[in-house]
Amino acid sequence: MSDDFHRAALEHLDALYNFAMYLTRNPPEADDLVQETYLRAFRFSHRFQPGTHLRAWLFQILRNTFLTFYRLRERESALAEDGVPAWDAPMFHDAPEESSGAVEAHTDLERALRRLPEEFRTVLLLAEVEGMALEDVARVLACPVGTVKSRIFRAKERLRGLLRDYTKE
Amino acid sequence: MSNHSPESDDALGARLRTELRRYAAPAYLRGSIAEAAEAPRVRPAWLAPALAAVATALVLLLLSIPFLPRILPADPTERLVRSVVAEHTRALMWGARRPEAVPTALPWLTRESGIGLTRFFVGDDRLAFIGAEPIYLEGRRGMALYYRDGDGHLVTYAVLPAPGLAIPESRRVPIQNRWRPALMNESGFSAWVWRQGDLACFIVSDMVSESDVESFKDYFARLRVSTEPVPAK
Numbered sequence: 001m002s003d004d005f006h007r008a009a010l011e012h013l014d015a016l017y018n019f020a021m022y023l024t025r026n027p028p029e030a031d032d033l034v035q036e037t038y039l040r041a042f043r044f045s046h047r048f049q050p051g052t053h054l055r056a057w058l059f060q061i062l063r064n065t066f067l068t069f070y071r072l073r074e075r076e077s078a079l080a081e082d083g084v085p086a087w088d089a090p091m092f093h094d095a096p097e098e099s100s101g102a103v104e105a106h107t108d109l110e111r112a113l114r115r116l117p118e119e120f121r122t123v124l125l126l127a128e129v130e131g132m133a134l135e136d137v138a139r140v141l142a143c144p145v146g147t148v149k150s151r152i153f154r155a156k157e158r159l160r161g162l163l164r165d166y167t168k169e
Numbered sequence: 170m171s172n173h174s175p176e177s178d179d180a181l182g183a184r185l186r187t188e189l190r191r192y193a194a195p196a197y198l199r200g201s202i203a204e205a206a207e208a209p210r211v212r213p214a215w216l217a218p219a220l221a222a223v224a225t226a227l228v229l230l231l232l233s234i235p236f237l238p239r240i241l242p243a244d245p246t247e248r249l250v251r252s253v254v255a256e257h258t259r260a261l262m263w264g265a266r267r268p269e270a271v272p273t274a275l276p277w278l279t280r281e282s283g284i285g286l287t288r289f290f291v292g293d294d295r296l297a298f299i300g301a302e303p304i305y306l307e308g309r310r311g312m313a314l315y316y317r318d319g320d321g322h323l324v325t326y327a328v329l330p331a332p333g334l335a336i337p338e339s340r341r342v343p344i345q346n347r348w349r350p351a352l353m354n355e356s357g358f359s360a361w362v363w364r365q366g367d368l369a370c371f372i373v374s375d376m377v378s379e380s381d382v383e384s385f386k387d388y389f390a391r392l393r394v395s396t397e398p399v400p401a402k
Contacts, residue, residue: 039205
């Protein structure tokens, strides 16, 4: 199954990279995270049950890897040298240029998204951005579908509140 | 600043889908992952059985170590010295198994050891007699007398039947121009070895330094002059 498996897994590279970027907010770390995810997926490919959702399985590996290795580092560097929380710094310095209006709207949404706790951010990225079925999101997060629904609801509530704050500014 | 107002769940979902920029994986990342996927990951088929065999052999070797024959010196004199030193070490650690005050127990000691003492060293101001007991070394019955000097050194005098035992000439040390016993070393102990008729005699102690050797010579002289072992009739 290996060649087919590798080919199928690589089809999800862009989606995984996008998710990794929103988790790590740092391109080199996103590179590392995605690379580690694929290495693990290849190493444990025998554990993947053909017929189940490869995409959800890969996202699950990526998130678990992130939680294991990157979250600890994120916590350690939560405060930058000047005492400003790292998540208030620009998300991606080398993000592609876009039109001025779109960039502004974009930035608000991105800033609001990155201020959400990881479980809220992840659930929105998977369910809304990636368009995953709730069952698959539940598999990635290792929680019941009901919990996913409730997290999506609360994540949107909080996101709305943050966007309202930005609008007032 | 956003030009969107807070909206319904569906509208917010739509914004997330359309407005958030998507990041495509860089080409080099795709390349390195594809390369990793192509790298040979299959272990040689022989590796697992070979490792298992080596591990099994190692375990068997470890289990058999207690049953492997000890490497014994080929020279009978060295072998006897090693045994006498081992006996001395045992006495050093746990004392004589059945110390008997000589001469009250002499008949019993003679009967058990097969060696009689026409006279023996009962101790003096330098060496205090501790006890005596029969011993059995290298398949030979013998006798050991134990003494302790003022510095606390245990001195073991052992006698074993060993007709024709060769005393290594190169190890012989002249003492008082009367005797030429061999001074041998074994496991950190010194041993005088000599023959009296068909009996091999040994004096063992941990006196190994140069200054100790002079005292050790003196102990030899004291014991040798005063002790006369003979095969029991």
